[in-house]
Amino acid sequence: MKRRTTDGPLPELPADGAAAVLLGTDAHATDVRVLIVDDQPIARCGLTCLVEDMPGYTVVAQAENGIQAVAEAREHEPELVLMDLRMPGLDGVEATRRLMRLAEPPLVLAMTAYAVDELGLAALEAGARGFLTKDIRPEALHSAMESVMSGGSPLCSEMFALLRSRASAAMPGTAGAAPLPVRALASLSEAERSVLALLGAGMSNAQIARELYLSVSGVKAHVSRLLRKLDLDNRTRAAVMAHELGLATR
Incomplete structure (x- = not known):
């Protein structure tokens, strides 16, 4: 269907x-x-x-x-x-x-x-x-x-x-190993981090493309890569993670 x-x-x-x-x-x-x-x-x-x-x-x-x-x-x-x-x-x-x-x-x-x-x-x-x-x-x-x-x-x-409350409570400290999502975040490129932050703000691919001066196909490629690196299966979960990591601006 x-x-x-x-x-x-x-x-x-x-x-x-x-x-x-x-x-x-x-x-x-x-x-x-x-x-x-x-x-x-x-x-x-x-x-x-x-x-x-x-x-x-x-x-x-x-x-x-x-x-x-x-x-x-x-x-x-x-x-x-x-x-x-x-x-x-x-x-x-x-x-x-x-x-x-x-x-x-x-x-x-x-x-x-x-x-x-x-x-x-x-x-x-x-x-x-x-x-x-x-x-x-x-x-x-x-x-x-x-x-x-x-x-x-x-x-x-x-x-x-x-989500904002969880993001504040989950900010990584200085002691011990960083939480898994924070370690995974380190594997993202600067462009992928920017895309993740805008996903957390609820932007569409077209809006992200305009914001970052990319093509829509380029944004889709970044989204696919960051989902794979963060071991996520959809952009909704990526948006949630962006909030949990304090990346989203909304």
Whole structure:
């Protein structure tokens, strides 16, 4: 199944439950197939109504837990999953991890009604492309979904704050060996470090190219190399690492 993979910019929206989103530019050729996963029936119903009212999206299935989410994904092959994280039994983090093992893994947008904590980071590390709190406004949710479908990584302002806090706490000291991510960072060229910092700021390949006076193909090559050197499998995880290392400026 084909999906759009274009990148987009990342403006940070207000901290009143809105999201910082990467906005895409491509139009949907066909409706995006969406799976909604939440253990609360009213939440599933509400999200379904919201998504069905969005142009270019259709809900193909619902699931009330992680086990069911994986089964529904295998049957209906959604392109996008709105994934609740805290559910009884198999939680959203492990469900996301299992979805990433499918032959055609969907894009996952993690959501929570609780305070942003390490569970959100675990979801990103498991393969989720973005993270939102459930008090997000409908129009911001739509923008975040567009972002994910355009190759972006929307993060709520609370997640940005957590990443900045972790970056401050994880700054390397002078004693002992440097942490593994810091040692890996030393293997990057100056250009690759610059690209990593701009990934952390949420920039698209085109924006990075303009910022660093490179070609888009050159930026893509730098991204591929830095992902390989840092042993990361996607640019979302690279953006998280940029924040953890204190490289990102946002």
